[in-house]
Amino acid sequence: MQVEMIPGVKSRPVYTPVTVNPRSQRQIFIAQDQIPAALQSLYDGCEQGEKSLLTVVTTGAAAAGGALSIDDLAQRVASLPQSSSFYLAGSEAFMWDIAKLLTDAGFISDQIAMLAPLSKERRLFCTHCYTLMDHVTHSPHVCSGCGRALLVRDHFSKIHRAYVGVQINAEDPADLPAAAEELS
């Protein structure tokens, strides 16, 4: 996977420019809901191997115009050869969900490339009640499960495909910062 880790916060993924692996027999490009220009141009420039450009629907709308559901995608990847490469585009949470689907199917992280996430939104994992929350943009964030104000850490958990949230100022939870900070 072309994801490196930042020194200091070792667990936060860094998304480096993606190039096509010319040795792969199958080249699979996967976008969330709509195909962003960066993925389209990567697909257009791919000249080696048999290529496919797939869209996966995550908005709850019915899959239309050849778009796939997550289950469709799982079925589709099951028949791919070992010599396949995957190029993912969408939100960070979407790309890691797809990476999980692929590794569950037996592929390894070396075969999975992620483009830069399309937004700064994070998926947050509450370490107190284990609730997962999507679309988190500010810290602290009030947990939708237990109501605690969570400090959104830069620590990314690959298992949960989410950033870790811990109760802010645990000694005195009533003592909150004056303003929430926008996440980068």
Next chain:
Amino acid sequence: MSEGLIEVRVASVADVAPKIREFRFTPVAEALPPFSPGAHVVVEMPGAGKTYRNAYSLMSDPFNPENYGIAVRLQDESRGGSVFMHTQVKEGDVLRITPPANLFAPHWAAKKHILLAGGVGITPFMSYLPEMQRRGADYELHYLFRSEQTGAYRDELKKALGERFFSYDSDAGEKCDVRALLAQGAPGTHIYICGPESLIHAVKAEAEAMGVPAGFIHYEEFAAPKPGKPFTVKVASSGQEVAVSADDSMLEALEAAGVEVTNMCRGGVCGQCVTRVLEGTPEHRDDFLSAAEKSRNDCVMPCVSRAVTDSLTLDL
């Protein structure tokens, strides 16, 4: 290195192939620790004038190690270790070994495991198989050997593994089609190789040509340090100068001179013995440092690497 060693008694010695001898070790004091499939120990061999230390894979059932089994192939270009084991070690002897360490564990997330053994490279898989059977894992063992020299345990393996066992006796003209083996790989099939460098290279090259990512290929090669031209190692902290003869490794020469260097696999794989180079140019022979690290020439793996220059000053 002497701290933490385990004393073991040689309980049995048996020839299991024309050039392979099996040794079973039982504990002298406490029970032997359990280990994980693919683990090895380093056996200390007090030869006349020189102490040999070689790494050998453990062949016992990892979770029930009543004894530790190793198999030693008499090397054609032995540096003394395998000759010592074959000619000097007798039933009842007491030897010292390191606790088990593992650089070749199975990738349990794999959906299928293809084990590729070359000659005495069957040994790590002898500890894989009981655990693979316990877990109901999907696996195949492909065993390449020369029946005039190696091929230990093939009859019992054939009996125990049935259709999962494939053997190729090159002395009988039988060849393994590596390409066909790789081509059947569905996603989730991982390949494990233990054998000579040529076998490992052949599989890696074939995988690369087929576009199979390197992460599916796992291998272990305990290449003994190869000889080279003599040179001198300077120990920066003490100013001590240690001569490394053509046949000794830098690590062995340092140990013989009483200089302790942390180490584990002694085969250029694990990275434990990495040492900073202050002066001189190393001749890198390891499989641990990246190409970029090697080109900087500011560190060296004394277990297998040597020197281009007449002397090498180490930050020891």
